[in-house]
Amino acid sequence: MKKSGSESLKSINLRPFVESLIAILVGFIIGALVLLAFGYNPWSAYYWLFQGALGSTYGIASTLKYATPIMLTALTFAIGTRTGIFNIGAEGSFYFGAIAAVIFTNVWDNMLFGLAMGMLLGALWALPAAVLKVYRGVHEVISTIMLNWIGWFFVLWLIVGPYANPSDPNKTIRIPVDARLPIIGYGLSIAIVIAVVAAVLTYFLLWHTTMGFGMRASGINQKAARYAGMNPKMAVMWSFLIGGLLSGLGGAMKIMGEGPSYAISQGGANIYGFGFDGIGVALVGRNHPVGIILSAIFFGMLRAGTALMQAQAHVPLEIIKVIQGIIVITVAIPSLYDLVKKAIHRGAA
Amino acid sequence: ISPGGEESTKGAIAIVYDVGGRGDLSFNDMAYLGASKAAKDFNLDLVELQSNSEDDYVKNLETLAAQKKYLVIIAVGFMMTDAVKQVADEYPDQKFAIIDGYIPDKDNVMSILFKENEGSALAGALAGLIAANDGKDKVGIVLGMEIPVLYKFEAGYRFGVKWAEDYYKQKEGKDVTVDVIYQYTGSFGDAAKGKAAARAQLAQGAWVIYQVAGGTGLGVFDAVGEVLDSQGKKMGPPFAIGVDSAQDWIKPGVIIASMMKRVDVGVYTAVKDAVEGNFKGGIVELGLKEDGVGLSTVDDVMAMFDSLPEDTQQQKLKDLGFNSRDELRQYLEDTRKQVPDWIWDAVKELQGKITTGVIKVPAPMDQDGIGAVRNAKTWQEMMELAK
Amino acid sequence: MDVGSVLSILITSLMAMVPIVLTSVGAAWSERAGVVSIGYEGVLLMSAFFGAIFAELTSNAVVGLLGGIFVGILLGMLHGVLTVYLKGDHVIPGIGINLLAMGVVPFGILAYWGTAGQHQLPHDAQMWHLKTPYGELSPMVPVTIIIALVTWWVLFKTPLGLRVRSVGENPEAADALGINVEKYRFWSTVYGHALAGLGGAFMSVDWLGLVHKTMSGGRGFIALANMVFSGWNPLVSLIGGWLFGFFDALAAWLAPKHIIPGQFILMLPYIMTLIIVAGIIGKARPPKWDGRPYKRE
């Protein structure tokens, strides 16, 4: 779905939203069949899933907590897509955002400084891919996959070596108490608010600023962008840098805003995988910041609900992953919407 | 597993796995073993929660604690330490047990720790003596990601190898050196990586390889198996040494023994204590002395094998080319006979000394610690580090 | 470095090359026809699992490999229907397939074999290997080389290849000449996934002789990078895949020397790839309609 620049928030096209909703519904139905096939009660499974995700303030807080990092990495991917780049480097920038938070809040225990350094390092890690793309024509799929791996091992080295916690080597040194993000309640920090603001700002940047116009134009048609006096090379640079910055912010907030440890675990277990998850979130959110907010919350729900679903309906995690996979696949079918619409029309006639 | 919640049992226990989940060939699997046995023995419902990522720990623990129906909630893995601390504070009436996590001061939390360094020392002694006996000068260890918990394994192994050098010298009157080739593969789930690492170590002369790498370690077994194959041998040496559970059954003939970490015993004990009202918070440390770690015996392997479902056992026997359980047992025993009895006796001797506290094995917790162990020339030097 | 080490590294790299090259070659063909998929990671994992089942049921590794191909075909058909016929997004289904695999395989291993997380294949279900003191070589190594060569030849020298490339470059042009764009795209997708399926089954029934719940280890993504690296050319994919395998094996060989921290050794294959691409290869141009659905109206 193409978004128009002049579209205001109130006149947002609801079709993609409805499309995704239908897809999700169909995914749940197929998932129910899978559950039945393996002898689980889909009704109770889904009941507990939603109970866990939305049935209590605590559930909602967890949902939002899960939604936060993937919202930011999804924005990275979406900015890339909107500017014609298949940027899968969110993962790497996320690691650097996280380690930057750990390192720099321990230099100066100031929250804003930590966030800023997270964004900075996240952006810096995106820089090589940007430079290689612009000056050497290196396809971003190669550079970002390679940089993700390189960044991964580099950060692993940092956390097991120089920044291991001397009193508890299973994690890095912790974020000082003063530099942690304030908690709203139920373990949910203001990270979610910052993430939503970031999404809105991204929307504003892409659709309401000169720079964003240039980035989008360059993404669709470089020749036309050049003709219009824009600078496609800089647009590519900015796309990578802003993308990296957002993922870096995500990484920093993951550590600064989420207990209990406020540190990176050895093996990077609590910073791994968010970049990849973000791709799915972005796509289900149709690469639109508003869509991404909703879709990140949806994915957060699926994650938050699994605990009760396992505990009460005894559905193993693997089956839950299968259902998530099916939902994501159904989201890819755009004509689902038309099919359903046709069916409704036929029913009405 | 049955959906719904019929309460025909005397209560329930819950277990939260860490991200490795069931099938990690490590503490999760062992914890399951203990928990399921306890559930059966005490007629309890067992609820299992897997974790998608580290972020799920608090959520999983809290969800269970809020249900207020579990006799004890078992958290598997050191990574859950902070999560357990937090949730235990929120739910002081709920009993928790954590495997590998150090929580010394809460009444409702039992921390079950293992002295992997002691068990690994036996593995190292075994490896070192096999190498020395065959006139080889290198043994290997393939580890997973470089995380400090693995330093204990590496240090123990090194200690054992150095001890073996010394022992051999005293026994045969010959100076031998056995070097330890080590590498962290950066992954716990990529068997191909483990295979490549083991291949490289074998090419560089490793005669016995200890794997401490979860799924990656499966590739170590495969690589050693291939070397045997290429020499037309069914049994080593070269050998591999398994870890965490009695893994010998995975590839009989290839795996001489495994360094067992009896998470199952720890879990079982925690449940038993809770059922019988003997649950006490604090640290429970299980070493060689407490049978919490140790080298696998054939009996251990058979017990592990017996814990598999019946038809899996039959299939497994068929796959391995055995007609009966007894044949497998015989085969495992034959495998061990490839190593002279005196070596087994020597390992026992070391075990005795560690158990009685005559010998102490270092357990470094960080890079500096392991660095010091790597630099130590003798086991005595290492023992200094353990103090 | 002695001869033994060199041979050992060589053999390891040749074996490591197989799944990456097969997947890259398949992906290159599929993208030449204009269909992008990022689900190869899941395809590798699922076909490793199901391929092993096929091999065990028949006690025949070749059937296992065919079973892997079969699973690849099914997943390719799923992806093909979604992207080619229903004109859906090309990237999303792959993410779904990867998720699916992460659920199906661990669940399946436990459900089918009763052992959690891993399963060792019995000897009769494993591929025959050429055994050398420096490692074992599978007949799949030459087969992979042949597949890469033949795929390259068909793609660039035959009418079939011409049509496949035309639907990826300009489906409208192909359509106007009566070429059934959907058919060519669909079967190209199936072929691409089938090769990945073969690569996945190779991992279990051939290379490693075991199934493990995370055994694909990111190779599906590496294969995609290799495909781009090779400029969507199956023949260059062969070289790129081998180079990657080589640096991987070299890294494993260098690691025990501890010249630099292990994490930096582990970066080696990725850094080398980046250097080669940035320094030598540079710009790669994808097929013009790569990843874009084609609709007439």
Add this chain to the structure above:
Amino acid sequence: MERTPIIEMKGIVKVYPDGTKALKGVDLTVNKGEILGLLGENGAGKTTLMKILFGMLHPTSGKILIRGEEVRFKSPSDAIAHGIGMVHQHFTLVEVFDALHNIILGMEGHGAFSKIDVYRARERLQSLMDDLNFQVPLEIPVEDLPVGVQQRIEILKMLYRDVDVLILDEPTAVLTPIEVEELFRVLRQLKAEGKTIIFISHKLNEVMDLTDRVTVIRKGEVIGTVNTSEATPQLLAKMMVGRDVVLKIEKPPKEAGEPILRVENLKVMGDRGEIAVNGLSFEVRAGEIFGIAGVEGNGQTELIEAISGLRKVESGRIYLQGKDITGRGPRELYDLGMAHIPEDRTHMGLILDMTVTENSVLGLHWHPRFQRFKGVINWSKAREHARSLIEQFDISAPGTEAPVKSLSGGNQQKLIVAREVSKEPIFIIAAQPTRGVDVASTEYIRNYLVKLRNEGKAVLLVSADLDEVLQLSDRMGIIYEGEFMGVVKPEEVNTEEIGMMMGGIRYEEIRK
């Protein structure tokens, strides 16, 4: 001439999935061996009708008879099998393939897995080209060939398939007069061989020149069919538009003023490193239209790109109002008063996936009036701007928020012209300003350029349409391999002389 219908289309209705009713019951008869002209404004439904005939679209209702037999085409291969071939308005060539492979694609012969017999295909093609005396280089990737050649490839593609009926959708829009002549020669030869041709064009004189009969379509309905011999351009134009159209542009004499653009010894390289513009010097004055004529590919594109800041200048200087602008980018040039109607509207002038509003401010979105505050675009102002352009230039668009790709080509072009003019430039480059645009719009655009000139602006006109250059220019340069063969006033030269200059003979030599 005997009249046996080879094609009869009856009551063809086409409703697009988005609800657009493109054809409302069209009847069309094509006789064997004739050249039928198909005329109509932009968006009238010509392309739609022909795509239906070629099997690329399926009619909503109606039937098609070929040689009296009803047919139902599922795809173009069915149409080709019935001897119908089509050359599309937008070329459908695989850009990275060479001509040979583009042509044989889909009928390579032999089995799918055998090696393509390039040798035999080349032989067959060569004899086909020799028969028609119509040559194309067979081994160069099509993307590196000029459009004129690309079109020949398209035609050869169909002839290689032995079609009896050849549909040509606006084939001349991109051709130079010489190429048009060449094309017409071939078409006439084909007709002589008994082939039937359907010819779509917006250029009335071409239709008058080439066709036997003309069918006119307006808004999805057939207005009528006339024998060309009985028609006049005025009549056809009136049938198309529904009103009288002035076919001659009023251009009052005007004294040119100060030089606005001055180009000195300009040298520019082409994409393949060749010298495309070779030491060109000229000036365009206020109140003057300076035209550049020449066969496409003689440096026009590079010249325009250099002046408009899109291409590096190798050597030489460019001045705008006396100010050196060599090497300045498009944005600065806009600030200095330059506007540019680019020749490639779909790839350069517009961003097809963006909306009309977005396109209407493309390149002038920096202007303070579209900025809420610096860096933030005021879209409501932009929308107003789009609305006023639509109104002022009578652009037919579904709305300001529709993607520009849903506008017909003619309306897309009008939008570009409107936008560039709205920059209120003192100097405007108009490259192929009326290519593919229907008569009414052409009239409008040409008059507008004259109006700008009358207002004292400087206009640089580059067009492959020689008539256009002759009609509009006050002075014109004839370019050949990056050099002017002559700079003349249109009324001083005749077509023949221009033709010679376009072929590379200098004016002085001709005059000798």
